Amino acid sequence: MFKKYLSKLEIIIDWAQSILTEKQFIFLSSVLVGISSAFAVIVLKTFAHWVYVFATYINGILKLSFINSILPIAGLLLTVLVVKRLLGGSIEKGTPQILYSVAKKASIIPKKQMYAHIMTSSLTVGLGGSAGLESPIVVTGAAFGSNYAQKYKLSYKDRTLLIGCGVAAGIAAAFNAPIAGVLFAIEFLLVDVSISAFTPIMIAAATGAIVSEIVLDETVLLNFRQQQEFDYHKIPFYIMLGILTGFISIYFTRNFQKTEHFFHRLKINPYKKAFIGASILAVMIFVFPTLFGEGYESIKVLAESNPGEILENTLFSSFKDNSWVLLAFVAATMMMKVFATAITLGSGGNGGNFAPSLFVGSYVGFVFSKFINLTGLTNLPVSNFTMVGMAGILSGLFHAPLTAIFLIAEITGGYSLMLPLMIVASISFAISKQFEKHSMDVKELVKKGHAFTSNKDHNVLSTLDTNTIIQTDFLTLSPNDNLEKLVDLISHSNQTYFAVVDSENHLLGIVNFNNIREIIFNKYRVKYTLVKDIMIQPLDVVYPFNSMETVMNKFEKTKATYLPVVKDEKYFGFISKSAALEAYRSKLRSMTIE
Numbered sequence: 196m197f198k199k200y201l202s203k204l205e206i207i208i209d210w211a212q213s214i215l216t217e218k219q220f221i222f223l224s225s226v227l228v229g230i231s232s233a234f235a236v237i238v239l240k241t242f243a244h245w246v247y248v249f250a251t252y253i254n255g256i257l258k259l260s261f262i263n264s265i266l267p268i269a270g271l272l273l274t275v276l277v278v279k280r281l282l283g284g285s286i287e288k289g290t291p292q293i294l295y296s297v298a299k300k301a302s303i304i305p306k307k308q309m310y311a312h313i314m315t316s317s318l319t320v321g322l323g324g325s326a327g328l329e330s331p332i333v334v335t336g337a338a339f340g341s342n343y344a345q346k347y348k349l350s351y352k353d354r355t356l357l358i359g360c361g362v363a364a365g366i367a368a369a370f371n372a373p374i375a376g377v378l379f380a381i382e383f384l385l386v387d388v389s390i391s392a393f394t395p396i397m398i399a400a401a402t403g404a405i406v407s408e409i410v411l412d413e414t415v416l417l418n419f420r421q422q423q424e425f426d427y428h429k430i431p432f433y434i435m436l437g438i439l440t441g442f443i444s445i446y447f448t449r450n451f452q453k454t455e456h457f458f459h460r461l462k463i464n465p466y467k468k469a470f471i472g473a474s475i476l477a478v479m480i481f482v483f484p485t486l487f488g489e490g491y492e493s494i495k496v497l498a499e500s501n502p503g504e505i506l507e508n509t510l511f512s513s514f515k516d517n518s519w520v521l522l523a524f525v526a527a528t529m530m531m532k533v534f535a536t537a538i539t540l541g542s543g544g545n546g547g548n549f550a551p552s553l554f555v556g557s558y559v560g561f562v563f564s565k566f567i568n569l570t571g572l573t574n575l576p577v578s579n580f581t582m583v584g585m586a587g588i589l590s591g592l593f594h595a596p597l598t599a600i601f602l603i604a605e606i607t608g609g610y611s612l613m614l615p616l617m618i619v620a621s622i623s624f625a626i627s628k629q630f631e632k633h634s635m636d637v638k639e640l641v642k643k644g645h646a647f648t649s650n651k652d653h654n655v656l657s658t659l660d661t662n663t664i665i666q667t668d669f670l671t672l673s674p675n676d677n678l679e680k681l682v683d684l685i686s687h688s689n690q691t692y693f694a695v696v697d698s699e700n701h702l703l704g705i706v707n708f709n710n711i712r713e714i715i716f717n718k719y720r721v722k723y724t725l726v727k728d729i730m731i732q733p734l735d736v737v738y739p740f741n742s743m744e745t746v747m748n749k750f751e752k753t754k755a756t757y758l759p760v761v762k763d764e765k766y767f768g769f770i771s772k773s774a775a776l777e778a779y780r781s782k783l784r785s786m787t788i789e
Contacts, residue, residue, distance in 0.1 A: 205346075212347055221353060225360045225395035228343055229402030232336035232364035235313055236403070237410050239328045240369065243321040243488060244415045263323060263487045264477035267539075270322025271473040274315045275465050275543045286311050288545055290330050291640045293337045293358065293384060302354035303345065308338035312545060319544035323487045325476060325535035329369050330547020330636075336361030336403075337384075356392055359385050363396050364403030366602075371407055371416055375602035376400035382595040417491045417553070419498055419582060419607045425615060432575055436563050437587055437619040441626025443529075443559055444591025448627075448635040451537045451548070458541030465543055472542020479535050483528045484509050486535045490554040497525070497561045498581045522565050529558035548635065552592045553585045560584020582607055583615045590620040591627035594634040659743040664778050665760050667768035671696050674703055674727035678714065681706065682721060692757045694766045695730045702759055702766040704730030736761045737770050746775060 208227070212220050246266070278286050287308070296304045312331035320328050340361035344354035359380040367376030377393070377400045385392070407416070461468055480486050485493040485505060496505045503515040506524060514520035536551045564580035567573060582603055590599035599620045604610050631638070670684050671694045684690065691708040704727075711729050714720045734753035737746055737760045749758060750772045760767040 208347070220347075221356065221395050222398060224343060224347070224349075224357055225399040226402050228336070228340045228357055228360045229364035229367075229399035230406055231339040231343075232332070232361050232399070233368040233403040233406035233410075235335045235339070236332050236365060236368040236407055238313055239317050239321075239332060240411060240415050242317045243328060244412075246321045246323070246488075263484055264481045267323035267325075267476050267480060267487070268470065268473040270318050270320075270324050271469040271476075271539070271542060271544050272466060273318045273322070274324075274545055275469045277314055277318065278543075279465065281314070282307060282311050286315060286545065288330075288540065289547065289636060290333050290383070291637050293334060293362070294637060295640055296337075296341070297355055297358065297384065301351050302341055302358055304338045304341035304358070306338070306342055308334055309342060310335075315545035319539065320488055320546045323480065324539040324544045324546060325480070325486045325488070325490070325532065325551070326539045326544060326546025327489055327548060327550025327553075328546065329366065329549035331545060332365040332369055333362050333547075336363075336365035355385070356395060359392075359396050360399035363400040366403075366598075367400040368403035368407035368411075369416075370602060370606050371404050371411075371418065372602050372605035373397070373400040373404040375598055375605055376403065378601055379595060379598040382598050383593070417494065417606055419495070419578075424576075425579065425611055426576070427614075429573075429575060430615075430618065432564075432567065432573070432580075433583065433615040433618045434622060436560060436580060436584060437622025438626060439563055440556060440559055440584060440587025440619060441591050441623040443555065444588055444623060444627045445630050447533045447552070447555060447588070447592060448631055448638075450533045451635065452638070454534055454537035455541035458538065469543040472538045472544075476535060476538050476542075479531060479538075482510060483524075483531055485528055486532060489550040490532075491550065494554060494557040494581070494585075497557055498578045502561065502565075502577075518565070518569055522562060522569065525558050525565075526562045529555055529562060532558070548592060549589075552588045556585035556588030557581045558584070559588060579612060579615065583612060583619050586616045587619040587623040591623040592635050594624060594628060596620040596624040659778055659782055661737070661741055661743055661746055661770070662739050664774045665737075665739065665768045665770055666774070669694060669769050671766065672706060672726045672730075673697070674725070674730065676726045678711075678721040678724045678726065678729070681726065682715060685715075692769060694759055694769070695726055696766045700765045702733075702736070702761055703727075705733050705759055706730050733759050738762065739767065743775065743779075746770060747779075750775065 208223075211223055215223065278284065292308075293304070296302055312335050316326075316328055316331035320326050337358045338361070340357035340359070341354055344357045349357070362384055363373075363376040363380035365376070366379045367373040370376075377396050380396055380400075458468065458472060463471075476486075493505055496502055502525075503521055506512050506515040506521060509524070511520060511524055532551055532555050536546075536548060540546060560580040560583055561577060563584070564575040564577045567575050568577065586599040586603040589602065590596040593599075600613070600616045603616055604613055669692070670688060670690060672681060672684075674695055674697065681693065684693065685708060693706045693708075694702055695704045695706060697703055706726060706729060708715070710731070714724060714729065734755050735749045735758055737749060737758050739760065739762050741749075746758075749755075756772050757769050758772075759769055
């Protein structure tokens with residue numbers, strides 16, 4: 196039955212493509228991709244929410260505080276089972292794969308990504324793994340956009356644009372925050388986008404938010420309706436919070452990577468690795484139950500008037516009225532969250548760091564403001580600092596300050612906190628950027644030259660292959676040739692640069708026609724001058740494995756128009772600066788979304 200309706204829908208879309216203009220079809224496509232992404236959000240969020248409700252119910256009725264520890268073990272083992280048996284033994288996790296697909300795979304994302312992350316992340320996070328669903332949501336939305344574009348034979352630009360639509364719709368639906376969805380797509384994915392390209396992205400984000408609003412219960416989403424008025428006298432404390440969240444972001448990034456890499460390096464059976472990781476996670480959740488799942492419910496508790504409720508059903512429930520015990524518990528949970536998330540993902544689970552960043556940010560804001568209040572220094576609005584802290588960590592981890600600012604503004608139901616959000620997010624971003632050049636999610640890819648960064652030139656050059664512009668058909672000279680041979684070669688070719696090589700093709704030097712014009716037009720000197728007498732050493736050489744950014748830096752440094760290429764210690768060819776620039780311009784045109 197489902198296939199029958201899907202077939203009818205495809206017929207309608209084919210018909211629409213035949214009668215609509217290219218731009219109109221993109222607008223229609225952005226709506227369809229937005230709807231698809233929204234339903235992925237609905238499935239994931241609903242499943243995760245009801246598992247949390249079930250676990251809480253069991254805890255409340257049976258007083259089995261260990262149930263929250265058992266579920267993550269089952270979740271991680273089931274995730275590994277699904278990956279092994281249903282997904283071919285592997286799955287590309289995390290949002291960096293989207294950047295890699297855009298940069299290196301012409302925006303082609305495999306079909307299985309449309310369902311793989313829904314299956315695996317629902318098991319991991321839904322059953323209590325300490326990670327977030329937003330990264331799987333974003334990847335799923337991007338996969339919908341890419342595969343839709345492939346089916347209807349759209350261009351690279353349009354594929355990339357629809358990937359952006361899927362990303363924007365996913366974030367918009369997950370938080371009912373369309374503006375944040377648009378900004379996340381722009382900051383995270385689209386390197387160069389014109390104003391006209393904003394329209395389909397906005398349509399997709401609005402569509403995702405509308406579908407989410409209609410179908411999802413508000414309790415499933417992270418939102419706040421209670422906040423205190425902003426007092427400009429508290430600005431110095433918001434500045435301090437910005438500094439604190441900046442350094443906590445660095446702490447999160449470095450410890451997450453160390454812990455995750457530790458598990459990746461373990462060469463043991465995947466089920467055994469998942470069990471070991473899940474067992475450690477189980478102990479952590481037993482002591483700190485709020486590490487269970489996304490943790491959004493605990494964020495809401497902290498932002499409300501009775502944060503002591505967070506200690507219920509914990510080992511410290513008898514101290515829920517003690518502010519200092521509460522503060523210590525929240526601070527310890529905040530510091531442990533990074534390890535819980537890294538263990539969840541490193542041992543075989545699937546999820547992301549978006550929700551953990553909001554979790555840690557809210558806890559940082561709560562701890563900071565609550566501590567200041569307990570010392571009697573002043574009276575800070577704890578709920579405001581709890582919410583603003585989320586923007587600080589999100590901005591610091593993902594290097595996306597605009598997304599952080601508008602996301603928290605939207606989920607708090609207004610823009611009254613805009614000024615403190617701007618202060619905290621910008622300071623945190625500046626500090627994190629100073630110590631961590633790239634955001635946590637793309638750091639490893641950037642090291643390999645595979646990912647987009649905030650530097651447009653680097654982004655474009657990273658997509659070019661040096662080997663494609665090497666010219667290997669240049670004529671060569673021997674050091675003992677006289678210039679009569681050189682004159683003959685010049686008269687029968689368009690070359691102005693010649694490599695001088697020995698019998699084994701080792702590069703000895705180069706000859707530039709423009710530097711020897713006086714000699715060439717002197718018949719006597721041509722007859723009695725050898726090539727070795729006029730050749731010069733190249734200012735630099737290029738190797739085929741050099742990145743295009745390295746090649747362009749060599750051209751810039753030497754001011755040369757041609758550089759010789761050496762492969763396996765032998766002369767291989769020449770690279771022309773004009774050819775490199777033309778390749779750059781061509782790639783830039785193809786990557787600019789209009």
